[in-house]
Amino acid sequence: MLPGTNSALFNIPKLTDDGLNWITYKERMLTVIGARGLMRYTDGHKVKPIPFVFDTLTKKLKKPDGSEPTESEVEDLDDKIDEYHQKDSLIKQQIFSTISDQLLLHVQRLGSASKIWDEVCKIHEGKTELVQIDFDANSKR
Structure with a gap:
């Protein structure tokens, strides 16, 4: 039996304003969405x-x-x-509950969960490349 939608398994840490946890946030978010069987609502x-x-x-x-x-x-x-609408709203709620109010206000107007997720990704994808490169360089020392 799958856990209920209120399960602690679906709780993920908030995306930080600076996006430094984007790589792990994204992986956790996509895993939760996949576990709920809702990936098609995220990928459009x-x-x-x-x-x-x-x-x-x-x-x-x-x-x-x-x-x-x-x-x-x-x-x-x-x-x-x-x-x-119910399943699309589940994805939006998962995203909205883990982003800042400022980012929520920026993306809420986009409507569908897939458009909102695309925008969150677009905003944060470039920011973490330098963090990942820095992490990789430090881990080799």
Whole structure:
């Protein structure tokens, strides 16, 4: 049985403002996301389901082919949309709970978890190359 979403296993240290712990933070974050089975929400491979269109003339929903969806189809799609938002929000919460308020304010407007994660990565990837090079040089001494 997998641990619950509130498990201490999913707690990771905060990303420092200077990003010096980026390498270990990123590895821990991706491991937690993978353990939850949500990696597709982070890497952008999970696409948000498209809702049916409301036809203002007929006052009914329309499928992409123009036909009217059954009640079961509407419920199934609503469930898929709800599931997408719930899982995307789990990733955002995992990220938001481990970054500074300043960084959160910078990335929150991006919407999806994959866009937010991409931005956090973009901001920190270059910063840690020098730290990694310095660490490697010091460890060889």
